[in-house]
Amino acid sequence: MLKKVYIQTWGCQMNVYDTELVKAILANKKYAFVQDELQADIVMLNTCAIRENAHRKVYGRIHDVKYKRNGKPVKIGILGCMATNLRTDLLENKNLDIDFIAGPDSYKRLPDLIEESYRTGDKQFDLTLSEFETYSDVYPQRGTSSYGDKREAKGGSSHSGIAPEARGVNAWIAVMRGCNNFCTFCVVPYTRGRERSRSVANVVDEAKRLADEGFKQVTLLGQNVNSYKHEDKDFADLMEAVSRVNGIERIRFTSPHPKDFPDKFLDLMAENPKVCKQIHLPLQSGNTRILDLMNRTYTKEEFLNLVDHVRAKVPGVALSTDVIVGFSSETDEDFEDTYDVMKKVEFDTAFTFKYSERKQTIASRKYPDDVPDAIKTERIVRLTELQKDITLKKNRAYIGKTLDVLIENPSTKHADCLVGRADGNQLVVFQSEPRAIGDIVPVKIEDASPAALKGTLKD
Ligand code: SAH
Ligand code: SF4
Ligand code: F3S
Numbered sequence: 001m002l003k004k005v006y007i008q009t010w011g012c013q014m015n016v017y018d019t020e021l022v023k024a025i026l027a028n029k030k031y032a033f034v035q036d037e038l039q040a041d042i043v044m045l046n047t048c049a050i051r052e053n054a055h056r057k058v059y060g061r062i063h064d065v066k067y068k069r070n071g072k073p074v075k076i077g078i079l080g081c082m083a084t085n086l087r088t089d090l091l092e093n094k095n096l097d098i099d100f101i102a103g104p105d106s107y108k109r110l111p112d113l114i115e116e117s118y119r120t121g122d123k124q125f126d127l128t129l130s131e132f133e134t135y136s137d138v139y140p141q142r143g144t145s146s147y148g149d150k151r152e153a154k155g156g157s158s159h160s161g162i163a164p165e166a167r168g169v170n171a172w173i174a175v176m177r178g179c180n181n182f183c184t185f186c187v188v189p190y191t192r193g194r195e196r197s198r199s200v201a202n203v204v205d206e207a208k209r210l211a212d213e214g215f216k217q218v219t220l221l222g223q224n225v226n227s228y229k230h231e232d233k234d235f236a237d238l239m240e241a242v243s244r245v246n247g248i249e250r251i252r253f254t255s256p257h258p259k260d261f262p263d264k265f266l267d268l269m270a271e272n273p274k275v276c277k278q279i280h281l282p283l284q285s286g287n288t289r290i291l292d293l294m295n296r297t298y299t300k301e302e303f304l305n306l307v308d309h310v311r312a313k314v315p316g317v318a319l320s321t322d323v324i325v326g327f328s329s330e331t332d333e334d335f336e337d338t339y340d341v342m343k344k345v346e347f348d349t350a351f352t353f354k355y356s357e358r359k360q361t362i363a364s365r366k367y368p369d370d371v372p373d374a375i376k377t378e379r380i381v382r383l384t385e386l387q388k389d390i391t392l393k394k395n396r397a398y399i400g401k402t403l404d405v406l407i408e409n410p411s412t413k414h415a416d417c418l419v420g421r422a423d424g425n426q427l428v429v430f431q432s433e434p435r436a437i438g439d440i441v442p443v444k445i446e447d448a449s450p451a452a453l454k455g456t457l458k459d
Contacts, residue, residue, distance in 0.1 A: 003114075005031050006040035007079075010058065011048025013254065014192075014221050015080055017172040019046050020140030022079065022107050027141055029111040038068065042075045042114065047082035049187050051356035055082050059096075066097055075099040075117060079107070081191035085359060087127050101125040104177070104192050105133040129193030134177055136202045139209065142171055169408050169438050170252075171215045175203050175238060176222035176229075181257060183284070184295045184362035185327060185355060188223050195223075197230040200241045211247030216406060216438045218242065219252040226256035226265065236265040243274040249440060250406060252276050252425070255322075258283075258306055259297050266313040277314055278425045281307070282322040286341030287334040290327055293367060300337055307345050318424030320349040323383060326376030327355045328367030335379050342386055348394050348424065350387045352380050388450050395426065395448035402458055403428065405443045407435055422453065432457035 005026060009019045022044070023033055034040050043065045048054040058078075065076055077100045078090055084103040090096060100113040106126035113124040176197040179189045207218050220242070222228060228235040235253075242251055251274050258281055269275045285291050288299040298306070310317060323338060342350065354376040357369040403422040411417035411429055418432050420443075429452050430443045447454040 003031050003041045004034045004039055005042045005044060006034055006037045007044040007046060008037075008061070009046040009080075010054055011046070011050065011080060013172050013219070014174060014177075014223065015046050015048060017140060017174050017221055018080070018104060018107065020142050020172075021135050021138050022046070022110060023141035024138050025107055025110055037065070040074065042077065044077040044079055047078060047080035049081040049085035049191055049358065051353065051358075053356070055086065058082055062096055062098065075114065077102065077110075077114070080104060081187065083125075084127050084129065084191040085187055087125075091123070091125060098123060101127065103127040103129060105130040107135070108133075108138075129178075130196075131194050132196060134196055134198045135174070136198045139206065140172075142210075142213075142215075168214065169406065170217040170219055171210045172219050172221050173203060173206050173210075174198075174221045176225060176227065179223040180227070181224055181297075182295060182362060184293060184367065185284075185324060185358070187358040187361055190360040192223060195227060195229075197222075197228050199230050200233050200238050203238060204241050204245060207242050207245045207248055211245050214247075214438065216248065216440075217250040217252065218248055219254060221254060223255065224257050224260075225253050226260040234262075234264070235260070236262070236268050239265070239275055240268055240272065243272050248274065250274060250276050250423070252278060254280050255282065256280065258303060261306065261310065263313065266310060269317070270314045276423050276425065277316055278318040278320075278423065279310065279314075280320045280322075281310070281347075283338070283341060283345075284322065284324050285327060285330070285334070286338035287330070288337075290330055290334050290337075293329070293363075294324075294327060295362070300341060303341065304344060316424075318348045318426070319345065320425075321345075321347045321351070323350060323352045324355050325352060325379035325383065326371035326373075328363060328370060330355075330371055338379075339382065339386065342383060342390075346390045346394065347387070348426070349391055350383070352383045352387070354380060392448070392450045395450065395453055398422075398426070398445040398453055399448055400445065402442050402444050403453070403455075404440050405430065406440050407437050409437060410434075418457075427452040428455060429453070430455040430457055 007019055009015050045058055047058045076098050078098055079102050083101045090101055099117045102110055109126045117124045178193045178195045180195045182189050226235045228238055284296055286300050357364050405420040405422055405428045407418050407420040409419050411419050416431055417429050419429050422428055442458040443455040444458045445453045445455040
């Protein structure tokens with residue numbers, strides 16, 4: 001009998017992509033995905049473990065799913081990074097009513113796990129991490145349902161900032177999975193295992209199919225995307241190959257690590273019109289001692305030099321970043337270095353997080369979480385205020401300029417406006433006659449807020 005499935009996704013774009021993979025894997029086995037949780041026979045929670053609040057929400061949801069049912073039966077499955085991070089608790093905690101658990105490399109086993117769960121009534125699980133699984137042979141089920149699911153708690157490698165409404169315009173393609181960097185604060189190498197990459201040909205095939213379906217932009221994904229390596233091909237080779245796909249007009253990528261930006265890649269970005277001039281460059285801290293404790297492999301000065309170099313090579317490049325405040329032993333003076341780097345660099349946008357100690361990480365074993373929460377909050381507030389002014393200043397600098405905007409959707413607030421993204425990923429709201437979603441049009445920028453640019457279609 002056809003089983004109805006509801007899936008909810010937390011965390012980064014990789015998890016969004018994985019949900020699309022899961023849909024494809026189960027669609028082959030005659031499951032139907034539904035938008036209404038109460039209609040579903042099976043509820044799957046695709047979870048994130050990057051910070052404490054991400055996983056606390058999921059624990060709440062597990063109880064909530066059953067409670068809402070008033071006794072009507074439902075199977076609950078836990079997928080994603082919490083599955084591997086909290087495996088012992090999920091498997092042994094008698095208060096958690098879970099039927100099956102699958103880690104990020106075990107989604108092909110889902111049909112078996114679900115069937116076994118129905119057959120035996122026992123908790124089923126597969127949390128094996130693979131050195132090889134890249135799901136190269138699965139074509140994700142994208143389209144309207146991709147973002148139809150409720151999605152919460154932006155997590156991680158996530159911050160390309162592409163609006164959920166951009167369905168049908170942007171598609172994610174995971175080109176590598178896992179991470180070998182072992183930043184001491186980070187749970188990802190434990191939840192997703194070692195780095196592995198798909199072949200260039202396989203990624204290009206996926207991009208071609210997406211172009212045939214009408215997608216105009218692809219965002220290449222990986223926990224550490226610029227470490228992409230398949231046989232003798234590196235990330236620049238991959239980008240170049242994808243840029244040759246007819247119909248794909250823009251290519252973005254997330255999330256890279258500052259250690260892997262060779263000139264070969266920066267030159268490609270500068271010269272290839274399809275490669276958007278936008279880099280997410282996670283700083284994490286501006287203090288060299290803290291960066292060393294974090295195992296980030298660069299100093300304050302090296303990071304500043306990298307920014308100068310990137311800007312010299314790719315004029316006008318938009319830069320965003322991630323910062324953690326209150327890592328173990330971070331003093332006020334240490335934090336001033338982070339403030340200083342943010343002020344000097346003037347990122348276009350920044351995502352700031354309070355340090356959250358995670359099970360399994362090196363920091364949880366070696367470095368105490370000893371900065372009081374109130375101080376972490378103070379530091380976040382200072383960075384947020386600083387960044388808001390910088391973002392506004394940067395956005396206002398576009399006033400009077402004409403930018404190419406990829407149209408994502410009609411504005412929900414203003415009937416005569418459309419919404420899209422400029423090459424640097426800035427959100428642009430502009431007045432226009434109705435135009436096709438997916439068109440790239442010139443827009444004259446007339447106003448700006450910290451959140452968006454506003455303008456008019458230029459004929
Ligand atoms: N691979 C990506 C990061 C994935 S996690 C990269 O290297 O950029 C996304 C962001 O979450 C990180 O950049 C970091 O700023 C934040 N983060 C990761 N672990 C964290 C932790 N334990 N506490 C607080 N923030 C964390
Ligand atoms: Fe985590 Fe560092 Fe890997 Fe990013 S590079 S996923 S922060 S270990
Ligand atoms: Fe979260 Fe896992 Fe992504 S921990 S941020 S879902 S890689």
